[in-house]
Amino acid sequence: MTPKQIDLVQIRKMAAKKEKENWRFRQFLKGSEDDLGIDRLVAEITERVWAGIDCTTCANCCRELQPTFSAEDVSRVARRLGMDRQQFINMYLQETEHGESNPWNTRTTPCPFLKGNLCSIYEDRPGDCIDYPHLYNPGFVSRTWSMIERTFTCPIVYEVMEEMKKSLRSEKRAYKKG
Numbered sequence: 001m002t003p004k005q006i007d008l009v010q011i012r013k014m015a016a017k018k019e020k021e022n023w024r025f026r027q028f029l030k031g032s033e034d035d036l037g038i039d040r041l042v043a044e045i046t047e048r049v050w051a052g053i054d055c056t057t058c059a060n061c062c063r064e065l066q067p068t069f070s071a072e073d074v075s076r077v078a079r080r081l082g083m084d085r086q087q088f089i090n091m092y093l094q095e096t097e098h099g100e101s102n103p104w105n106t107r108t109t110p111c112p113f114l115k116g117n118l119c120s121i122y123e124d125r126p127g128d129c130i131d132y133p134h135l136y137n138p139g140f141v142s143r144t145w146s147m148i149e150r151t152f153t154c155p156i157v158y159e160v161m162e163e164m165k166k167s168l169r170s171e172k173r174a175y176k177k178g
């Protein structure tokens with residue numbers, strides 16, 4: 001499949017247009033009693049959507065977000081850069097806010113390891129980046145609010161949300177009203 005051209009300005013506009021519908025869709029999902037089935041559907045759709053999007057032509061997450069680092073991530077990336085852990089933390093990281101599972105995140109945006117549209121530490125990038133946009137993680141229904149935010153910045157999440165609505169539309173139309 002040839003990857004789609006990515007227009008981030010357009011994605012943001014379309015996400016704004018769909019925002020209210022997406023919040024209603026969230027309510028609809030919360031009423032579902034089959035969270036595992038929803039996770040399976042999200043994974044299936046994500047695979048299809050991702051095959052048509054080339055992240056190296058986007059890199060928007062690397063420009064807009066501050067990925068978190070675990071202790072293992074710090075050791076691995078510091079080693080790659082030939083720095084000791086504390087030197088690395090002092091240069092690039094800050095403590096995360098209370099409630100985050102990882103103790104640090106990058107201090108600045110865009111990410112200091114982004115070169116052009118590519119990650120300069122790709123093979124050793126933090127787990128948070130490997131998992132992004134977290135569509136394969138379990139518990140999609142409980143994380144829908146953060147997915148709605150991501151529809152504004154991540155073309156994959158935007159498309160997955162649209163495909164999810166299409167896929168479940170035949171079962172229920174409640175989120176289309178209002």
Ligand code: SF4
Nearest residue numbers: 055058059060061154
């Ligand atoms: S994960 Fe989303 S925001 Fe990040 S590069 Fe891929 S499409 Fe863009």
Ligand code: SF4
Nearest residue numbers: 062111113114119129
């Ligand atoms: S570490 Fe790499 S993948 Fe992660 S945000 Fe920075 S540039 Fe992007």
